[in-house]
Amino acid sequence: MKRAEYRRAATRGILFIGLSALAVSILYPLFWMVVTSLKTNRELFLNTWALPTRWQWSNYALAWNAGVGRFFFNSVFVTAISTAAATLISALAAYPLSRFGFRGRTAILMFIVGGLMLAPQISLISLYKLLQGLGIYNTYWAMIVPYVAYRIPFTVFLLWSYFLFLPREVEEAAYSDGCNSWGILWHVVLPMSKPIIATAALLSARVIWNEFMFALVFVEDSALRTIPIGLMGLKSQVDTDWTVLLAGLTMSAVPIILLFILTQKQFVRGLAEGGVKG
């Protein structure tokens, strides 16, 4: 009996050490990023483990002025507009598909959600030509329009599955009061769906904020670059001034980490709904 207990305690201890080691292997590189971003480049080369002797906030100023400030603004702008548009357009589409009884709604829903099956990589070149044809290549719109389109299938699905289970009664009452379908959407359905709309917007914002490939190909002008592409530019600009680059990386990572920690619940609920990565 005693022996079995010892063994169980030992297993527990080993598992706990394993979990902690894994946590360290994730946290230490991030910690190293922050600490090293406050060192001088010389300190970094002398000893990669050491803490900075004096905190070099100037690295942050250098990185910010080397373009990170501009990229930041672009990322916030593109993410805000794309997220708002994708969420709004998806809510509009999900509403009749879940609340109206017309024929063909399943077909339309399948058509929209079916977009999830098509990887953006397949369409990289044809989208590039399409955006050139539309005259919006190398503008903010070259990112915003494809981002909105590619967020619609998942967002429609997420909102549709929530709208579907809203109670009918309130809606019926509003109809009796002479409200039309547009009024019902704004005054009944959307106010009742705030949590799922927040989830949908958060998931889109995360994907758009981090998007790399479209931003790389559809925009040429460095003044329009978002953070993910801008950091690549910063890397070649600062050359071997690693600590300045690390300051840029830290500034880009911190907002999204904070956003995640603050909104973890909504984030995870949405992921669980769809089982879709990215």
Add this chain to the structure above:
Amino acid sequence: MNRERSLRTALPYVLPGALLVLVFIYLPVVLSFAFSLYRWSSFSVNKVYVGFRYYGRLLSDPIFYTALQNNALYAVISIVFQVGAGLILAAILEEKVFRKYQPFFRTVYFVPSVISFTVIGLLWQMLYNPDIGILNAALRGIGLGRFALGWLGDSRLAIYAVIAVSQWQYTGYIMMLFLVAMQKIPPELYEAAMIDGANRVQSFRHVTVPQVKAMIVVNMAITVIGAFKVFDEVYIMTGGGPGRSTEVLATYLYRSAFRNDEMGFANAIGCVIFLMTFALSILQLRLSRVGRIE
């Protein structure tokens, strides 16, 4: 159902979304296939019809096979680490003794997946760096100096070094999906297993795994699809090098289109990505909640 029964009332709501999806998701896929049948460059006015010649060229192209092999390697390693280890990690965190610490561990493990790959890729480039990186410094520190290698600079190792970073980033993400699925398992099932005399490992095998089977398949599909779409990781960390050793389909597509200006050939690679991901995506959608639309 509602009083609104006509398609005419629904159409104005559905139209903007449906049109955007049609024009920017479906149409480009059709165009990609059409474009793959022509020889053309970015600025050329004329396209020359070549039929399926580019597909033939792919079949005898060694770099295409390198890319395909790297994508497959990505898929296999990701299944082992993200799905395999993710499943086990989730099960451990769901154990009663670890419940207390679960919120901390799960948040930490998940964090890398919300950060942009540019940040992670450039950070790991430095961590792998033989001069300033902590990886080699750590290996030397614990007396394993002979394993201190030039990770990303070595054409045999580089692809593994890149894939390792993806595992570092995404295992916690897949683990989180498993955790959500496991929390829906009725506790009575575990109690019944315990009464039958099952130990922890046995109840994992006979209760947990069968109960999250659908999630296992969905997660496998997600990781394999992800493996065949991979672009950012390779483009950012190695750009396909050293030589062409880390090329994957998407980076080869990018290089063919925007470096070599062979648009038709690049589109043929795009169609291969379509073939590799489409069937799996249908499977994923059918098994996840998205598939239960009707």
